[in-house]
Amino acid sequence: MSIVTKFSDLDLTKQYTYADYLLWQFSERVELIRGFIKKMSPAPSKTHQVISRKLTRYIDRYFEHKPCGFFVAPFDVRLKSNNNHQIITVVQPDLCIICDLDKLDERGCLGAPDLVIEILSPGNSKNEMGEKFRLYEENQVKEYWLVEPFEKTIFIYSLQNDKFIGLKPCIEGEQIASPLFPELNFEIEKIFES
Secondary structure, eight states, X not given: OOOBOOGGGSOTTSOOOHHHHTTBOOSSOEEEETTEEEEOOSSOOHHXXXXXXXXXXXXXXXXXXXXXXXXXXXXXEEEEOTTTOOEEEEEOOSEEEEOOGGGEETXXXXXXXXXXXXXXXXXXXXXXXXXXXXXXXXXXXSEEEEEETTTTEEEEEEEETTXXXXXXXXXXXXXXXXXXXXXXXXXXXXXXXX
């Protein structure tokens, strides 16, 4: 195999593996979902970046002295397929927490994080709420947050009996608290303040 430097040189109808992914060296950010290339949205908007920074501030403070890793995109999370244990999925969640430190290596995380947070933007909502939702559920991510900047809402899904169960949406004027990490809580409006 040879190094691929142009996104346009790839066949988007072909299935790829993590070994292929490692050979890609182009400026576009991509994820590999079930072996198929998904081009990520262009650079995140200012709103996305501000929300990410504020969430990072609260989460980093909470996990500072806890035995878990906290990571922000770009950070590769490699997930194995259910049928052949080959890595055909590489995602880059906006934020993620991994408490099983054996899953971490120099390339990122091999296996499901405990908590994944994705910030929705106009170009990625369908992917985050559809394909990635199913992927995270199948791979046993214990908790999944979808942050909706325009409605100033955070949706939390908690894994119970191998299925995500949606909790009441967290809106302005309320505290958000993680079911998995109950002491990780803060006021919603602090995340969405300009």
